[in-house]
Amino acid sequence: MQNRSAFAGQTPDAPLKLANWLMAVAFLVFLMVIVGGITRLTESGLSITEWKPVTGAIPPLNEAQWMAEFEKYKQIPEYVEINGPAGMTLAQFKFIFFWEWVHRLLGRLIGLAFALPLAFYWVTRRIPRGYKPRLLALLALGGLQGAIGWWMVSSGLSLRTDVSHFRLAVHLLTALLIMGGLVWTALDLRALARNGGAKPARLTGAGLTILLILFVQLLFGAWVAGLNAGYVSNSWPLMNGRFYPEGVDWSRGAWFALTHDPFLIHFIHRWWAWVVVVALVVLARRLKSAGARQVSIAIHSAFGTQILLGIATVMTGMNIVLAVLHQAVGALVVATTVWGAHRLGMNRG
Numbered sequence: 001m002q003n004r005s006a007f008a009g010q011t012p013d014a015p016l017k018l019a020n021w022l023m024a025v026a027f028l029v030f031l032m033v034i035v036g037g038i039t040r041l042t043e044s045g046l047s048i049t050e051w052k053p054v055t056g057a058i059p060p061l062n063e064a065q066w067m068a069e070f071e072k073y074k075q076i077p078e079y080v081e082i083n084g085p086a087g088m089t090l091a092q093f094k095f096i097f098f099w100e101w102v103h104r105l106l107g108r109l110i111g112l113a114f115a116l117p118l119a120f121y122w123v124t125r126r127i128p129r130g131y132k133p134r135l136l137a138l139l140a141l142g143g144l145q146g147a148i149g150w151w152m153v154s155s156g157l158s159l160r161t162d163v164s165h166f167r168l169a170v171h172l173l174t175a176l177l178i179m180g181g182l183v184w185t186a187l188d189l190r191a192l193a194r195n196g197g198a199k200p201a202r203l204t205g206a207g208l209t210i211l212l213i214l215f216v217q218l219l220f221g222a223w224v225a226g227l228n229a230g231y232v233s234n235s236w237p238l239m240n241g242r243f244y245p246e247g248v249d250w251s252r253g254a255w256f257a258l259t260h261d262p263f264l265i266h267f268i269h270r271w272w273a274w275v276v277v278v279a280l281v282v283l284a285r286r287l288k289s290a291g292a293r294q295v296s297i298a299i300h301s302a303f304g305t306q307i308l309l310g311i312a313t314v315m316t317g318m319n320i321v322l323a324v325l326h327q328a329v330g331a332l333v334v335a336t337t338v339w340g341a342h343r344l345g346m347n348r349g
Contacts, residue, residue: 011045014126019189021117026182027111030331032103033175037327039103040168040225041320044096045299046078048104049157057108059101066090069097078161105151111142127193130200131185138181145174165226166259172222175214176331180338187342206283207341213279214337220269221330229262229269239267255329275311277303280333291342295336302336305329 039045050056070093073079079088087158101207118135127135131203152167160322191198205212224230232245241244257264265330280303288296309326316322 014121015128015189016193018121018127018131019186019193022186022189023119025110026113026179026186026335028106028113029175029179029182030328030335032106032110033172033179033331034324034328035099035103035106036172036175036224037324039099041318041323042096042099043078043333044103045097045153045163046076046156047073047093047096047100048153048270049073049076051153053108057105059097066094069093069193075157076157078156078280078302080159104149107146110191114139114142126191131189134181134185138178138185141174141178141181145171145178148174154187163226165223168223168226169219170310172225173218176218176334179331180312180334181336183248183335183340187339189211191346201342201345204345205339206286206346210279210283210335211341214334216274217269217272217276218330218334222263223259223265224262224269227260227262227265229266230314230318232266232322234315236270238314238316239263239270270310270314271309277307280337283337283344287343290343292340295340295343298336302329302333306333 043093048056048069060069067090070090073093074084083092118139122132148167148171152163152171155164155167156162179218188198188200191201232247235241237243245267247263248257248267249261249263250257252260258268259265280299284296284299287293287299306326306329309322309329311321313322
């Protein structure tokens with residue numbers, strides 16, 4: 001009776017197929033986070049000054065079109081104040097345009113990779129009972145993410161030479177939220193494939209607490225990126241010879257310093273990481289004692305690699321390869337933490 005109720009006339013392998021589809025989309029989001037990091041580190045994000053969700057998928061195809069795009073870029077502060085005086089050439093513009101175009105194209109592909117199979121599974125009635133609202137919420141988040149991306153870019157087109165670090169943080173955190181939601185839902189569907197009576201995992205108090213601790217680190221990491229705060233020190237564990245850095249500006253108040261000062265934000269991101277490590281060690285050990293050794297190993301591997309990459313990125317003066325890897329493994333830390341929180345909240349009833 002449980003199996004019949006859970007699948008409601010669908011094929012028994014439908015939940016597994018849906019789970020694999022969602023994991024594939026989560027992998028695309030992971031790639032999107034990596035390309036987003038490259039876009040940020042190469043200062044490419046403002047190279048496309050218009051939002052054209054459909055026609056924007058086609059890049060410039062001839063010299064005249066390239067010159068037209070370059071002329072639009074020349075009107076914004078980033079070019080007027082920075083790249084113009086530095087003598088940017090058309091070839092250099094094409095390089096930054098390429099990364100922003102790839103970033104936006106990947107976003108479009110993710111939308112199609114989610115929306116089209118969702119429509120198919122919906123029409124063919126292969127979505128298990130209770131999962132439609134969650135899938136629609138993920139679809140809505142994906143659409144919202146596109147709007148957030150343009151909202152972020154627009155902040156750097158008129159009054160400033162860079163995007164708002166607050167908007168950048170919203171953009172990155174929304175991407176990670178979507179990835180985490182895809183992974184969590186896929187894990188629920190895999191559990192359903194194994195046992196037709198399985199219920200979705202619940203987010204426990206411990207799981208929520210650990211995710212919130214990780215959220216703080218991700219938020220400050222996004223601010224570090226948005227404010228180029230990674231460049232204020234290339235030494236570790238001390239910052240320019242001091243534990244607490246010189247140069248923090250408290251003149252506008254504590255809240256402004258906490259949210260705008262690159263020295264303070266770098267300092268917090270650097271040392272809050274160890275709070276995250278403690279939380280993840282506790283989570284991993286709890287999972288291991290519950291028999292989930294594979295999840296425990298994944299969590300340890302992800303945060304251990306991330307700590308080493310963070311230190312190496314700082315000590316190399318923000319080497320672009322290491323910085324991109326740092327963002328990529330950060331996304332893996334999110335995925336493994338979600339996996340652990342899900343395993344913690346599995347309801348075998």
